Amino acid sequence: MSEAHPSADGLQSRRRRLEGLGTAELVELFGRLDSAERAVQFRLLQKDRAVAVFEDLDPRVQREVVDSLREEATTELFAALDPDDRAPLLDELPAGVAARLLEDLSPDERAQTMALLGYPEDSAGRRMSPQVLTLDEDTTVASALDRVRHAPESVETIYVLPVTGPRRRVHGVVSLRRLLVSDPEARVADLMVPAATVRATDSSEDAANVVRDGGYVAVPVVDTEDRLLGVLTVDDAMRVLEAADDEDAARVGGTEPLRRPYLSAPVLSVVRSRIVWLFVLILAATLTVGVQSYFEAELDAVVALALFIPLLIGTGGNAGSQAATTIVRSMAVGDVRTADVWRVLGRELLTGALLGFSLAAVGIAPAAWVAGWDIAAVLALTVVGVCSLATTVGACIPLVARRIGIDPAIVSAPFISTFVDTTGLVLYFSIAKLILGI
The missing domain is CATH 1.25.60.10 (MgtE N-terminal domain-like)
Known part of the structure; x- marks a missing residue:
């Protein structure tokens, strides 16, 4: 069969x-x-x-x-x-x-x-549930609990209940637990607490961050006049954030997100998710080739310089990617904002310099044994410069992208690769000309 x-x-x-x-x-x-x-x-x-x-x-x-x-x-x-x-x-x-x-x-x-x-596809309005149980301010606890007991199964959540006034404006929220332990004759208005709300037109990721950061079971979704439209629950918020994390991880790695489980994705979908960035990186590589052609005379004079080009490119790219990944993640969880750009750049410049000095200290003796102390000195100074540049640029790109309204994860990988490879080689050959006199 x-x-x-x-x-x-x-x-x-x-x-x-x-x-x-x-x-x-x-x-x-x-x-x-x-x-x-x-x-x-x-x-x-x-x-x-x-x-x-x-x-x-x-x-x-x-x-x-x-x-x-x-x-x-x-x-x-x-x-x-x-x-x-x-x-x-x-x-x-x-x-x-x-x-x-x-x-x-x-x-x-x-x-x-x-x-x-x-509502827009990536808005909180698309993610909210309009099936919500509300309470009036003047409702007693006994009446509120009776409403909860007779609520239809389609209601999204009964654990947090919006309290509304005239024209469905949100005045606060009250938890089911608070209702259960309160005097049956107490008024809901005396038990409610201020509501953390999100606008239906807010991005779904921003709204989900409100839910996560506040530790809420659900938050009311309102219009521009604070009228209740629905609720965004914690499970829907976590789905949004998980999808955003997957998207950022894919783009930082130089691919487009598959938006579905890997094993169920057609091979052509996997190819499409990767091919665009490979074309971008190939174009970026042509700049590196152009720099090497420009310094061809220096390479002919000191052939040993060519031995360390892959090492420098790899080190700079890795350092830049580390910085970009750290900043993109920090921006996603709200630890870093675009207004923090100068503080971030200062920290990453110092971080890059310390990383470069550490790598240079470890690598200078082996480099001297392979190619001599003059080239080892060129390599050590270049590593310090490349690491400093890479971490600074890697941190700057996501912040600038967010400022101009572009997803930081989209531009980080290809731009870092292009900038660090090209400027790193220019720095390397410039230091070589200065120290070796070629």
């Missing part, structure tokens, strides 16, 4: 195996399978588990699952999702399929989903 048409015993065996796995384990499993096998195993899940797993899959994997299901099953699965889980999937689906799925929703569900789609 072929894998595409497994036997009844084989299906039962797979079903029992799937039943023994948790939701997180199933999500990981489906991320590792090819589309055909994933379709077979997804159909073996019970409805409730299928919905729970589907919600946590990457949107591009979700699309492949949708493509593999019958129209009725797709409609049923789509309707079971929360509005904030539908929006990323709709971005991946063809327009015709998306329109059909929206048409099959109830008017209320369709309106909520369309409202989220009206």
